[in-house]
Amino acid sequence: MLDATFATPDVTTFCRLDELGLVVVGQKLEPDRAVLACRVEEDDAARWCRRCGCEGSPRDTVTRRLAHEPLGWRPTTLLVTIRRYKCTGCGHVWRQDTSRAAEPRAKLSRTALRWALVGLVCQHLTVARLAEALAVSWDTANDAVLAEGQRVLLDDPARFDDVKVIGVDEHVWRHTRRGDKFVTVVIDLTPVRDKTGPSRLLAMVEGRSKQAFKTWLAERPKAWRDGLEVVAMDGF
Known part of the structure; x- marks a missing residue:
């Protein structure tokens, strides 16, 4: 019997990608960066057309690059393979939903956004340091952190509760x-x-x-x- 204290190594869970609906299928480790190849978790509902209700057939795949929280202060990039479907009825084309992983057209994963916001607010890191750790430009890091801070902190309806x-x-x-x-x-x-x-x-x-x-x-x-x-x- 294996030691019940430990479980089988799982890169997906270790990197907290299960929270984003992603599964790690490969890795490329270099001294100054890491790239994790991922796929979107299987979802039977994603195969059905939302316009006419017919089943879609796999058409092709596209890839999306997302900056993730740095592991060991080494910039980590997610290379997400996204499957596209074509409806057999109306011909509509759509892709797997990645909203759990990131906002549409965002360059940072949701985990990276939270990591950057905590680093700025709690650890007093500069935007330049955050951008370096995430391997993105200063403008990309600054815009993402400001938007996440607005959403999580400033737009929180309970922020003013119990203030005396x-x-x-x-x-x-x-x-x-x-x-x-x-x-x-x-x-x-x-x-x-x-x-x-x-x-x-x-x-x-x-x-x-x-x-x-x-x-x-x-x-x-x-x-x-x-x-x-x-x-x-x-x-x-």
Whole structure:
């Protein structure tokens, strides 16, 4: 009997590609990068045409390259083979669904997006360092992280829940000659007061005037504003 503590080695699970609906079928390891050849998990529903309901026949395959989270800080690329089908009834052509792995036309997998966002927010890595680790351009990494941060953090409807104490102050965020140098920073201090955790950044509003904060506050629901107990502000 094998040691029940261990299981058979599984590259797909180890690289967390099962979460993306992918299966590893090959690998190419080099000193400075790794490429994992993948296929999409089989799905019987993918064989049927969504227009007329007839069964589709395999037509050909296309490949899609996705930057994945670096394994051992070695840039890792997914080379995904995607099967295309042609409907035997209406002639419609479609391909296997890869939305679990990445957004349409995205260059980073969903796992890579989360890795980059955690690296930027929690590990304080620069965008340049993230781009280097993912083997993508600075613009690609920056655009992807900003979009993921907007989706996961800023668009989270529960982000303002249970906020009772906020702190407001100005901050110099731009050190160039052009553009407004100051932003008004709004912080959730409720966890600090209640001794349940660190403070949280709620918003950064362009400008440092009273009107900037007043406008941001007016955009919040009245019930949320009425629930605030303490606003700690710079005396000036």
